[in-house]
Amino acid sequence: MSKFVITGAAGNVSKPLTEILLSKGHKVTVVGRNPANLTQLVKQGATAAIGDLADAEFLSRTFKGADGVYLMLPPSWDKPDLKKLGTDLGKVFTTAIRAAQIKNVVFLSSYGAHRLHDAGAISGMGLTEVELNTLEGVNVLHLRAGYFYTNLLLSINLIKEQGIMGNMFNIPAGTFTVVDPNDIAVAAADALIHQNFKGHSFQYVVSDESGTDEIAFVIGREIGIPDLKWVKFPAADLKNVLLKYGFEQGAANDYVEMFTTLDSGLLFEDYVAGGHKASGTSIEQFAKTFAKAYKQI
Known part of the structure; x- marks a missing residue:
């Protein structure tokens, strides 16, 4: 039985990851700021640690004695600079890891994390990778995950x-x-349990290789709108929507930059150059999940 610490509370990856580890008999501490969000996992046997990921002292106490730690950057729509945030939290993580003498770390990064300066929020993850790679004598695996299927659920109201x-x-x-968060959870659990990564490395976690027109077609077919189309929105329009939903100006700018670089194809260049392959939940399978959510709203 091993002990693991999982950041991200009960998020799309952290929740299924924690459940996998618990089901295999491991001790799991889940980190979050709101105890209510951790209630379900605590009922399943997890231990809650309530605190802020920006607090190195809190993290070092929480990490102490763990056989492995799973890290991720929290959603930060209220921050002015997501690249700086990635660097700052990376420094906090490394400080806590050194203090707690942790030897195995899995970090949820992203496709395109090799673009350190022109990919907004994704560059922030890449800069966190840079900080974590300063750790000596610590095995660090960066899971460069694809575009989350769950982001597509934000289109439900738009469709309706x-x-x-x-x-x-x-x-x-x-x-x-594109990727299913459950596939990321499986990859993270495998890495933490088997600890078969050494030094500083990265692994792509991609469920399928699709396209936006195909995504709209497959989802449209599943929800009974066979002619559903994907529309590319102007940057100014999207930024106004983000600001309307409470994004800080800087965060909105970083997301616009991220989507601009995504549209250019540059975020996929490292994945393609490395000959990486997709494996997991197909877009056709996710479309069924999308349809269930669509019908419930």
């Missing part, structure tokens, strides 16, 4: 109100690296 899907990008068929 305007009969379209869309975002600030349009990606050709077979080139969009």
Whole structure:
């Protein structure tokens, strides 16, 4: 039986990851700021640690004695600079890891994390990778995950109100690296349990290679709108929507930059160059999950 610490509370990856580890008999501490969000996992046997990821002293206490730690950056729509945030939290993580003498770390990063300066929020993750790679004598695995399927659920209201899907990008068929969060959880659990990664390395976690037109077609077919289209929105329009939903100006700018670089295809260049392959939940399988959520709203 091993002890693991999982950041991210009960998020799309952290929750299934914690459940996998608990089901295999491991001790798991889940980190979050709101105890209510951890209630379900605590009932399943997890221990809650309530605190802030920016607090190195809190993290070092929480990490102490762990056989492995799973790290991720929290959603930070209220921050002015997501690249700086990635660097700052990376420094906090490394401080806590050194203090707690942790030897194995899994970090949830992203496709495109090799673009350190022109990919907004994703550059922030890449800069966290840079900080974590300063650790000596610590095995660090960066899971470079694809575009989350769950992000597509944000299109449900758009479909219902305007009969379209869309975002600030349009990606050709077979080139969009997409991923089911459950597939990330499986990869993270495997890494933490078997600890078969050494030094500083990264692993792509991609469920399928799709395209935005295909995504709209497959989802449309599943929800009974066979002619559903994907529409590319102007950057200014998307930024106004983000600001309307409470994004800080800087965070909105970083997301616009991220989507601009995504639309250019540059975020996929390292994945393609390395000959990496997709494996896991297909877009056709996720479309069934999407349809269930669509019908419930």
